[in-house]
Amino acid sequence: MSKFFAEAVLIATVASGIRLAVPLLVASLGETFGQRSGVLNLGVDGIMLLGAFSGYYAVLQSGNVWLGLLAGIGVGIALGLASAVISVSLLAEQGISGIGVYLFGLGMSDLLFQRLVGTPRPIKSFPKLDIPGLSDIPWVGRMLFRHSVIVYLAFVAIPFSMWVINRTTFGMKIRAVGENPEAADSVGVSVAGVRYATVTIGGTLAGVAGAALAIDLGIFQQNLTNAAGFIAIALVYFGAWRPLGVMAGALLYGFVNSLVLQFKTLGIIPRSWSDIAAMSPAVITILALVLVARRFRQPAALTKPFLRGE
């Protein structure tokens, strides 16, 4: 156990937890917008996978990580819009239609990868950015302020999301549509318009999360996300549909994962417990979800399609 408290190990554990949390955080924030407006999008993981592949492929071809991020955004917008068409305009059963989007993303990302790339080839990663001043603080500097650019962007997105949801007219419409679409409609809010916007925001952030994952890893492989998109959806419930709660959930998941990895590496968790320990992030997150989220009420219109005049 004493080995764990070595400086290098502690710093690596915290930094690793943050890196593991970021794709989940970004995807969860996006899903929060959709769910606050009453739309559950189970296709997050599929959008992440296609975002991951397109981001990877764009960097492979151009050598420019920002083009890769743009590709992820583009694919995210397209699939977000498609998801909105399915769940808002076509009034699909949200528990099922998202699974279709997921399977489409899973299959299509792999097919494109096999056709266009084949054998995995490494790509450039996001540049590291040491925050001047802060990165030199002993311990904390190396834990928090020596990350790749995308990590800071993800954390900046949290207060921005809070501001949009809680302080803007658009945010008020999102909340109204998610709680009582009939009432919102009666005062002239376009329920479909708001939901198109939120689901597209969700898709965009899922695409960004996928692209960020692939570009940060510098590689793509079949099913790269390994169901991270589904964990992201669970984290929205965990976070009680609030950006700060979502952040807490993503960090909890990331840190438990990185702690388990570090403990296994140092032999603090014996090899015979290895497989059980590997499940602990999911188990702990679910337990916390059960304990915490029950106290909060979900948006009243969540998963309910809205048809005017019905």
Added chain:
Amino acid sequence: MSQIPSRLALVVALVLAAAACSNGDDGTTTTTAAAAATTTTTAAVAETTTTTTAAEPFRIAIVAPSASNDLAFSQSIVEGVNAIKEERPNIEVAITDGTFVVEDAAAAIRDYASQGYDLVIAHGSQYGGSLQEIAPDFPDVSFAWGTAADTFGLPNVFSYEAASDEGGYVLGVMGAALSESGIIGIIGPIEVGDAKLYVDGYKAGAEAQSPGITVNVNYTGSFSDVALASEAAQAQAAAGADVMTGTAQMVVGAIGVAQEQGIAWFGTQANQASLAPEVVVASQVYHWEVVLRDILDQIAAGTAGGELYEINLANGGEVIEFNDGYELPDDVRQLADDTIAGIIDGSIKTGA
């Protein structure tokens, strides 16, 4: 109103089906299971694109859990079968890869068998249970299952495995000789089969070369979680490792970390030098064609199964490939060659 979603589902299913059936080059049919997941039966429609020949072709089907070019487990069997195809005339190959869901694999295995393939290769220890149920229904079809050492007493099942501890031992000896920090990091998936053998062999080799060396073993718990493998490598680096290795397809994430931090990497199952040309020292590469030759000869002679096979250093089924881009000291190279010779002549035991 309720018809709209179902019509949409139909469209999605059609798109997926179209995506699923994709013909590879040179008469190889590749079906990617991930795409086929929603089409109820794994659409392994092996359309014959080869020219008509006088004799019936010998038809081999491969069902593998990851991508056929994963630079690891699945790629090794595909390359083995392709090598056989080069050597012998009139062989036809169909591949269903990416069947990490066992039920999908079982459907594909049954499909190929019912289409009368001569040899169906179930390339994954996890497919054993399914194969045990399927094989008795198709007595005229030969099955090969690996990596495993069990034919379930069935007359039409061959099994094959890799003595991956042997190559692992050689690489471990080299790793210990190269390590200056005296700490080696190993990243494994789940402690079973081929992966466990390799990890145990590598550890034994390292400890034989440098008694007292620290070998940190981390089984991440997943064959496919690339991000977790990457962070496992970060954890190993933080614990002081200056030599790393790992096995299974998720290690592509770890190799990136090794490259970035200048940590020597040893590969297994396929040559991984292309992923990190500066730090990959050597890879243990599988040549399954060594056992496939025997299996095909057996089938030709009328034996449909029942035999156990193994690839190892002695029979040439395992080969240590050195990366020319890595400047390996001559004495370490000599050490590797001596260790290989010692394992082949039996004077060195891996202990696994």
